[in-house]
Amino acid sequence: MPERVGNQTLNLLSRPAVTGYAAVVGKKEGEGPLANQFDKINEDTTLGELSWEKAESALQKEALTIALEKAGCTAGQIQYVFAGDLLNQCIGSSFGLRDFGIPFIGLFGACSTMALSLALSSILVDSGAATLSAAVTSSHFCSAERQFRYPLEYGGQRTPTAQWTVTGAGAAIIAAQGGGPFVQAVTLGKIVDLGIKDANNMGAAMAPAAADTIQTFLEDTGTRPTDYDLILTGDLGMVGSSLLKELLARENIDISPVHNDCGLLIFDLEEQDVHAGGSGCGCAASVLCSHIFNRMRSGNLKNILFCATGALMSTVSSQQGETVPSVAHLVQIMNQ
Amino acid sequence: MPERVGNQTLNLLSRPAVTGYAAVVGKKEGEGPLANQFDKINEDTTLGELSWEKAESALQKEALTIALEKAGCTAGQIQYVFAGDLLNQCIGSSFGLRDFGIPFIGLFGACSTMALSLALSSILVDSGAATLSAAVTSSHFCSAERQFRYPLEYGGQRTPTAQWTVTGAGAAIIAAQGGGPFVQAVTLGKIVDLGIKDANNMGAAMAPAAADTIQTFLEDTGTRPTDYDLILTGDLGMVGSSLLKELLARENIDISPVHNDCGLLIFDLEEQDVHAGGSGCGCAASVLCSHIFNRMRSGNLKNILFCATGALMSTVSSQQGETVPSVAHLVQIMNQ
Numbered sequence: 001m002p003e004r005v006g007n008q009t010l011n012l013l014s015r016p017a018v019t020g021y022a023a024v025v026g027k028k029e030g031e032g033p034l035a036n037q038f039d040k041i042n043e044d045t046t047l048g049e050l051s052w053e054k055a056e057s058a059l060q061k062e063a064l065t066i067a068l069e070k071a072g073c074t075a076g077q078i079q080y081v082f083a084g085d086l087l088n089q090c091i092g093s094s095f096g097l098r099d100f101g102i103p104f105i106g107l108f109g110a111c112s113t114m115a116l117s118l119a120l121s122s123i124l125v126d127s128g129a130a131t132l133s134a135a136v137t138s139s140h141f142c143s144a145e146r147q148f149r150y151p152l153e154y155g156g157q158r159t160p161t162a163q164w165t166v167t168g169a170g171a172a173i174i175a176a177q178g179g180g181p182f183v184q185a186v187t188l189g190k191i192v193d194l195g196i197k198d199a200n201n202m203g204a205a206m207a208p209a210a211a212d213t214i215q216t217f218l219e220d221t222g223t224r225p226t227d228y229d230l231i232l233t234g235d236l237g238m239v240g241s242s243l244l245k246e247l248l249a250r251e252n253i254d255i256s257p258v259h260n261d262c263g264l265l266i267f268d269l270e271e272q273d274v275h276a277g278g279s280g281c282g283c284a285a286s287v288l289c290s291h292i293f294n295r296m297r298s299g300n301l302k303n304i305l306f307c308a309t310g311a312l313m314s315t316v317s318s319q320q321g322e323t324v325p326s327v328a329h330l331v332q333i334m335n336q
Numbered sequence: 337m338p339e340r341v342g343n344q345t346l347n348l349l350s351r352p353a354v355t356g357y358a359a360v361v362g363k364k365e366g367e368g369p370l371a372n373q374f375d376k377i378n379e380d381t382t383l384g385e386l387s388w389e390k391a392e393s394a395l396q397k398e399a400l401t402i403a404l405e406k407a408g409c410t411a412g413q414i415q416y417v418f419a420g421d422l423l424n425q426c427i428g429s430s431f432g433l434r435d436f437g438i439p440f441i442g443l444f445g446a447c448s449t450m451a452l453s454l455a456l457s458s459i460l461v462d463s464g465a466a467t468l469s470a471a472v473t474s475s476h477f478c479s480a481e482r483q484f485r486y487p488l489e490y491g492g493q494r495t496p497t498a499q500w501t502v503t504g505a506g507a508a509i510i511a512a513q514g515g516g517p518f519v520q521a522v523t524l525g526k527i528v529d530l531g532i533k534d535a536n537n538m539g540a541a542m543a544p545a546a547a548d549t550i551q552t553f554l555e556d557t558g559t560r561p562t563d564y565d566l567i568l569t570g571d572l573g574m575v576g577s578s579l580l581k582e583l584l585a586r587e588n589i590d591i592s593p594v595h596n597d598c599g600l601l602i603f604d605l606e607e608q609d610v611h612a613g614g615s616g617c618g619c620a621a622s623v624l625c626s627h628i629f630n631r632m633r634s635g636n637l638k639n640i641l642f643c644a645t646g647a648l649m650s651t652v653s654s655q656q657g658e659t660v661p662s663v664a665h666l667v668q669i670m671n672q
Contacts, residue, residue, distance in 0.1 A: 001337070002465040008415075008439055010465055051656050079344075080524060087650065088424040090444040094648035098527040098661045103344055105452065105524060106444035106648070106663070108426040116441065120456075127463030129338040129346055147652075188416060188441060191434040312430035312442070314423065316483075320387050325434045327442070 006220025012126040019178035020071025023290035024062040026167030037290040056140035059169035060096030067171035075100040079130040082117035110310030113137040114285040115329040121174040122183040131176040138169035139280025161201040163279035170285025181296040185332040189213035193325040203240020205324035206309035211247040213328040225255040234284035234308030235263035237277030262287035284308040296335040342556025348462040355514035356407025359626035360398045362503030373626040392476035395505035396432030403507035411436040415466040418453035446646030449473040450621040451665035457510040458519040467512040474505035475616030497537040499615035506621025517632040521668040525549035529661040539576020541660035542645035547583040549664040561591040570620035570644030571599035573613030598623035620644040632671040
C-alpha cells in the first residue's frame with residue numbers, strides 16, 4: 001500500500017517489480033554510445049510505414065511486444081497500460097497500442113511521460129488495483145520536427161541550445177511479484193514556470209521543475225544526493241543539466257557527484273552533431289529501459305532516482321507569446 | 337482499498353466522496369436547458385483573454401477555484417490534480433492549472449477525460465495515496481473548431497451527424513472523508529476501433545467503446561441496467577446514442593429505460609442548432625459537475641453509471657486516412 005511521506009512523496013511498501021522492459025530505437029541512436037544496450041535498432045526509421053507518425057506508433061508496438069516477451073506474460077494478462085507521447089492528441093500511443101486490448105490510460109506529460117507512466121503503474125500495483133501494469137512512451141525525430149519546428153525538407157539551422165529528438169520507444173512491465181528492479185517511491189511534481197519563452201531551449205525551461213521535484217523528494221525522505229548511486233534526469237541535455245546543478249547548489253544541494261542525464265547518455269555530443277543533447281519522451285524511456293535497468297540487474301547500480309522532465313507547451317502557446325510551464329516526476333528504483 | 341471485480345472493474349471499498357464540484361460554461365450553454373444548474377455562465381466567451389486557448393485555460397481555473405471553495409479547502413491541501421483537454425499538448429490544462437501549485441498529472445483521454453480523471457483520483461484516494469485529489473477538464477467551441485476543423489471566420493457548413501463542442505469546464509474534489517456523492521466503482525476501458533473514418537461522426541466512432549465498457553461493467557458486477565437510476569454517456573449525441581443502444585441490444589442488454597447522454601442534455605437540439613448534440617471534454621464535465629451531482633445530492637438520483645467516451649484521433653491521423661480509435665471509461669457513483 002502507498003504510504004505518504006512528507007509533502008509529496010509516496011513510499012510503495014510492496015515495492016512493485018519491473019519484470020520486463022524493452023527499448024527500440026532508430027538508426028542514429030543505434031550509432032551512439034548505448035548501441036549494444038537496445039533491444040532493437042531500426043536502420044530504416046520509417047519502420048516500413050507510410051508516415052513518420054505511423055512509424056512512431058510502430059515503435060511503441062515493438063517496445064511493448066518485446067517487454068511482454070521478456071516479462072514472460074501476454075497482453076491479455078496486463079490490466080492497465082499507461083502511455084503518452086508528444087504528438088497532437090497522443091496518436092503515437094493510441095494507434096500504437098490499439099491492437100493490444102489492454103485498458104488504456106492516456107497520459108500527457110511531454111518528456112516526463114516515462115516517469116509518470118512508471119509512477120502511476122507502480123502506485124496501482126502497490127495499492128492492489130492491479131497485479132500487472134505497463135508503462136510505454138515514444139518519440140520520433142521526424143514526427144516531432146515537422147510538428148513542432150519546420151518541415152524536414154527545409155533543413156533549418158538549429159541553435160546551440162536545441163536538443164535532438166530521439167527516435168525511440170521504451171516499455172516496462174510492472175508486477176506485484178517477480179524479479180526486479182523494484183520501485184520504492186515516487187514523487188509526482190508540480191508545474192513550475194520561471195518565465196522561459198525560448199522554445200529552442202527546453203533544458204532551461206525544464207531545469208527548475210527538476211530542481212523542485214528532486215529537492216522535494218530529498219526533503220520528504222530525509223536523504224542526501226550521495227545516498228543514491230545515480231540521480232538521472234530525463235532529458236535536460238547540456239544546458240538544462242548545468243542549470244539544474246546551479247539551482248540546487250543555491251539550496252545547498254550538490255548532486256554533481258551522482259548526476260547524469262538521459263539526453264547526454266544516448267548520443268555522443270562531440271561526434272553526432274546533436275547540439276545540447278537528446279530529448280523527447282523516447283529519450284528517457286529508451287535509456288531507462290535498456291542501459292539503466294541492465295546496470296541495475298547486473299548489480300552495477302543499486303539505488304537510483306529517475307526524474308524525467310516535460311515542457312508543457314505547444315506551437316500555439318509559443319506563437320501566442322506564452323512561457324514554457326514544465327513538470328518533473330521522480331521514481332526511486334532499487335535493484336533489490 | 338481497491339478490490340478487483342471480474343475482468344476490468346475496481347470496487348472502491350472506502351467509497352471516496354465528491355466533496356465539491358463546479359461547472360463553468362459559455363453563453364450558448366447558458367441559453368440551454370441546464371442554465372440554472374451551472375456555477376457560472378460567461379456571456380463573454382473570451383473570458384477577457386486575448387485568445388480562445390487562453391479563454392479555455394481560464395475556464396479550468398474558474399471551475400477548480402469554485403470547486404475548491406465549495407469543498408471548503410484550499411489548493412495547498414489538494415495532493416494531486418488529474419487534468420487534460422482536447423488542445424494540442426493539453427495546453428488548456430497546463431496553462432489553466434499552473435498557478436495552483438498542485439502536483440499535476442496530465443491526461444489525454446479526449447472527451448473521456450472527466451471519467452478518467454475522476455476514476456484515477458478516486459483510486460488514489462481509495463488506496464490511501466491521497467486524502468484529497470482533484471479532477472478537471474475543459475473544452476471551448478472556438479479553440480476546438482479552429483484546431484480540428486476550419487478557421488471560425490470561414491463559417492463552414494456542418495454535417496447533420498456533427499456535434500457542437502461545448503464551451504465549458506468541470507471540476508470535482510475527491511476526498512477520503514466528507515459528504516458525497518460517493519464513487520463506488522470504476523471500469524477503465526480498452527481502445528475499440530470498428531473502422532469508422534468520418535471525423536464528422538464522432539458519435540458513431542465512440543459508441544462501440546461505450547458499449548464495450550458498459551457491457552464489461554455489468555458482467556463484472558453481475559448487475560443489470562435497471563439496477564441503476566441512470567446510465568449517462570459522455571457525449572455520444574443523437575447518432576452515437578442510438579448506435580450504443582443498438583449495439584447493446586444485440587448482446588441482449590437494454591439500457592433504453594435508463595439511458596441519457598450529456599450531449600443531449602446540455603443543449604436544446606431543436607432550438608439551438610447544434611445538429612447531433614454537444615461534445616468536447618467540457619460537455620460531460622459540465623453536465624456531471626452541475627445537474628447530475630445536484631440531482632444526486634437532492635436524492636433525486638441514487639445510483640448512476642457515468643461513462644464518458646473519447647475519440648483518440650488528430651487532424652494528422654484523419655488526413656493520413658486513419659480510422660478513429662475510441663475509448664470509454666466508467667465510474668459508478670452513489671448518493672449515499
